[in-house]
Amino acid sequence: MSMARTVSDTRLIFGRYLRQTLRSKVAVVFGLTQPLLYLLLFGPLLTRLGGVRGFGSGDAWQVFVPGVLVQLALFGAAFVGFGLIGDLRSGVVERLRVTPVSRTALLLGRVLRDTVVLVAQAVVLLGAAFALGLRAPAAGVAVGLLFVVGLAVSVASLSYVLAMRTRSEDAFAPLLSAVTLPLMLLSGILLPMGLAPGWLDAVSRCTPFRYVVDAARAAFRGDYATAAVGEGALVTVVLLVVSVALGARRFRAENA
Amino acid sequence: MIEARGLARSFTTRHGTVEAVRGVDLSVAAGEIVGFLGPNGAGKTTTVRMLTTLLAPTAGTATVAGCDLRADPAGVRRGIGHVAQGGGTDPSVPVGEELDLQARLHGVPDRRARIAELCELLELTVPASRPSAALSGGQRRRLDIALGLVHRPRLLFLDEPTTGLDPQSRGNLWEHVRSMRDRDGTTVFLTTHYLDEADALCDRLLIIDRGGIVARGTPAELKRRVAGDVVTLELSGAGEPGPAGGEGAASSPASAASPASAAERARSALARHPAVREATVTGRTVRLTVQDGERELMGLVRSLDAAGVVLASVSLARPTLDDVFLAVTGRSLRDAAA
Numbered sequence: 001m002s003m004a005r006t007v008s009d010t011r012l013i014f015g016r017y018l019r020q021t022l023r024s025k026v027a028v029v030f031g032l033t034q035p036l037l038y039l040l041l042f043g044p045l046l047t048r049l050g051g052v053r054g055f056g057s058g059d060a061w062q063v064f065v066p067g068v069l070v071q072l073a074l075f076g077a078a079f080v081g082f083g084l085i086g087d088l089r090s091g092v093v094e095r096l097r098v099t100p101v102s103r104t105a106l107l108l109g110r111v112l113r114d115t116v117v118l119v120a121q122a123v124v125l126l127g128a129a130f131a132l133g134l135r136a137p138a139a140g141v142a143v144g145l146l147f148v149v150g151l152a153v154s155v156a157s158l159s160y161v162l163a164m165r166t167r168s169e170d171a172f173a174p175l176l177s178a179v180t181l182p183l184m185l186l187s188g189i190l191l192p193m194g195l196a197p198g199w200l201d202a203v204s205r206c207t208p209f210r211y212v213v214d215a216a217r218a219a220f221r222g223d224y225a226t227a228a229v230g231e232g233a234l235v236t237v238v239l240l241v242v243s244v245a246l247g248a249r250r251f252r253a254e255n256a
Numbered sequence: 257m258i259e260a261r262g263l264a265r266s267f268t269t270r271h272g273t274v275e276a277v278r279g280v281d282l283s284v285a286a287g288e289i290v291g292f293l294g295p296n297g298a299g300k301t302t303t304v305r306m307l308t309t310l311l312a313p314t315a316g317t318a319t320v321a322g323c324d325l326r327a328d329p330a331g332v333r334r335g336i337g338h339v340a341q342g343g344g345t346d347p348s349v350p351v352g353e354e355l356d357l358q359a360r361l362h363g364v365p366d367r368r369a370r371i372a373e374l375c376e377l378l379e380l381t382v383p384a385s386r387p388s389a390a391l392s393g394g395q396r397r398r399l400d401i402a403l404g405l406v407h408r409p410r411l412l413f414l415d416e417p418t419t420g421l422d423p424q425s426r427g428n429l430w431e432h433v434r435s436m437r438d439r440d441g442t443t444v445f446l447t448t449h450y451l452d453e454a455d456a457l458c459d460r461l462l463i464i465d466r467g468g469i470v471a472r473g474t475p476a477e478l479k480r481r482v483a484g485d486v487v488t489l490e491l492s493g494a495g496e497p498g499p500a501g502g503e504g505a506a507s508s509p510a511s512a513a514s515p516a517s518a519a520e521r522a523r524s525a526l527a528r529h530p531a532v533r534e535a536t537v538t539g540r541t542v543r544l545t546v547q548d549g550e551r552e553l554m555g556l557v558r559s560l561d562a563a564g565v566v567l568a569s570v571s572l573a574r575p576t577l578d579d580v581f582l583a584v585t586g587r588s589l590r591d592a593a594a
Contacts, residue, residue, distance in 0.1 A: 012361060016349075016357055020346070086346075091340045092345065094340055098338040
């Protein structure tokens with residue numbers, strides 16, 4: 001399968017699923033409400049915690065907003081597998097698989113759509129955060145967004161792999177919450193892990209999202225040349241490569 | 257168009273290994289409509305999924321539309337269309353978008369003209385903006401078929417094409433399948449568990465049961481191979497008590513010797529008739545299996561007349577594919593579905 005074929009097929013599949021998303025605007029808006037609520041109803045509390053030990057330097061919004069962005073990516077992307085289960089059930093997946101379409105494009109087209117949706121939501125969220133008082137360098141916000149996008153692509157790919165394996169909402173949903181909730185709590189999305197007792201901090205360091213959150217926070221502060229950004233970049237790239245490779249393998253499998 | 261040898265597929269489940277298809281050999285020539293007939297769970301869909309590259313066979317080889325199934329699955333996909341049992345459309349996606357994407361993925365030149373042509377041929381006269389959820393069952397099925405045909409495949413797989421359709425839509429769909437073959441020379445391989453469908457539509461049939469092909473031939477050949485025609489005689493036994501539930505084979509010597517009742521006399525008269533293969537008596541009804549029943553019917557009636565048996569009615573029924581299935585597997589197709 002040639003590269004050009006994969007690219008053009010990815011574009012076609014992306015178009016199909018983007019149009020599907022645009023038809024169900026409710027879902028996109030709904031996905032945004034939760035992080036917006038965190039921003040509006042939880043964020044103001046944090047601004048009172050300014051000088052607390054472990055909170056790190058910088059404004060509370062600079063700490064909090066990257067966390068909410070990662071949360072948006074994590075939850076938004078984790079649930080994309082439901083759409084695939086719907087397509088498995090309606091027969092769309094098999095119908096597409098009997099065409100000469102690139103198998104990889106069937107994954108990438110979907111993931112690209114998920115990424116575009118996430119970036120749109122993130123822009124809205126950042127606008128709201130600026131209105132509430134976030135101040136961060138534009139370059140830092142851009143770098144932070146890159147981390148979030150890398151995370152979303154990884155999580156979406158893994159979500160599709162899980163959906164392909166479970167093939168039913170009943171099995172997929174509990175598995176999803178069993179995985180995402182601890183990962184979210186351990187990543188220090190809501191409060192920085194600098195506040196955590198030693199053991200919790202140690203456990204947290206074993207989960208990938210911790211590094212992504214720390215890196216995004218450093219970027220929002222404008223501290224680009226730090227260990228946090230380096231580690232975050234490394235973890236994100238490894239996660240990205242592994243997840244997309246797993247996804248591509250799953251979509252290429254004869255009996256998918 | 258299809259050459260398969262020893263095609264097999266087993267699945268590993270919690271309860272061990274299930275052999276869904278065990279060594280199927282089949283050939284389908286270009287331009288044929290071949291039916292794959294069998295009860296639910298016989299292995300029809302599994303075989304079709306293997307032949308359409310959706311499922312890797314655990315054993316065997318196949319050439320489909322000129323390409324080797326294992327070595328060149330992409331080539332197979334270019335040459336075939338596949339309409340799955342449950343269709344393959346997203347209910348929320350507009351009809352026009354589904355067709356357009358399918359045509360683009362197949363690289364159909366001048367796809368707008370092709371889609372317009374297909375919609376006209378299949379009488380799919382719905383606005384392109386309508387989501388497939390809003391189509392009738394028959395329209396949705398024709399959309400599925402249009403999706404399978406958009407790239408003018410030489411070979412079309414139809415998995416249970418008319419399940420869930422009303423009788424009128426079924427007849428209409430049969431017409432479309434026939435004209436597809438007559439007009440474009442499209443080879444059609446279809447699975448069905450409906451006997452009338454197999455009978456009405458297919459040039460040739462393969463009967464599959466429990467993962468293996470148990471019979472093959474044209475519908476007429478298969479029916480000839482079985483029992484023969486069924487002749488049912490209703491005896492006019494005014495005042496005469498019928499032998500309560502008496503049943504037995506005509507060939508048994510005891511029946512020839514037993515006296516009296518009309519049914520017994522009828523049976524002994526018929527047992528000597530060379531065309532009669534089997535006779536059973538139930539009350540005043542005699543059910544005969546007769547080779548070439550239409551021609552022999554007069555002779556049967558005459559020999560009954562000679563034996564002094566008065567008939568109330570005579571009926572002749574041609575064997576159905578259900579009889580074929582019964583003869584081949586020992587089970588009725590209706591009961592076998594499980």
